């Protein structure tokens with residue numbers, strides 16, 4: 752059984768339909784990437800899984816149990832943590848207080864604590880008493896990832912963590928992923944950066960206009976197929 756599964760998932764903003772029957776699975780310990788252009792529906796998919804967009808029952812399952820109709824805080828309590836697009840740090844809180852907010856949301860024992868997050872991103876320890884918003888974009892992204900890890904999630908959802916960051920900074924952030932995997936977390940990364948997605952993921956889903964247009968292991972997908980699934984066939 753998949754750890755997380757969406758089946759025939761749809762989502763609407765008012766009358767506008769943003770997702771059309773999305774099927775996605777995430778196995779325990781797996782890292783899956785969701786790629787697609789602006790507006791393809793990637794964020795809407797993440798928001799649907801994390802409960803920010805309420806779903807009708809039957810569409811989202813964690814460990815085989817229906818979670819799609821639960822409120823976001825309940826889904827978080829069950830172990831689905833989100834690193835939101837744009838980081839969304841608490842501006843009045845220090846780095847350490849931001850990290851502790853993640854702990855506050857789900858108090859379970861596991862590999863992640865302030866100590867292990869500081870080992871993962873040592874710069875955050877140096878900056879721990881500064882306001883999160885005083886940090887560089889890359890460091891803020893580290894806080895956002897660390898905050899999600901502090902809840903010891905079973906599923907970590909990362910929405911466009913490379914957005915707006917320099918390549919060298921993106922590399923530093925993705926360097927943390929092998930360690931995150933080692934702890935047993937299962938991960939979905941949403942990326943516009945196809946190369947980065949291919950490097951980190953066991954499987955890739957490509958989306959266009961609210962639908963999954965292609966999925967598979969990076970080594971079984973050709974550049975041409977990805978190009979067509981991403982931009983549409985010419």
Ligand code: ATP
Nearest residue numbers: 764767769787788789790791792793794795796836
């Ligand atoms: P991006 O890379 O821009 O985040 P995305 O693949 O994550 O793109 P979504 O943000 O999920 O795409 O958007 C999917 C579609 O839903 C787009 O057409 C977008 O304009 C629309 N949309 C997103 N949020 C809203 C909203 N709050 N109200 C109305 N339409 C929305």
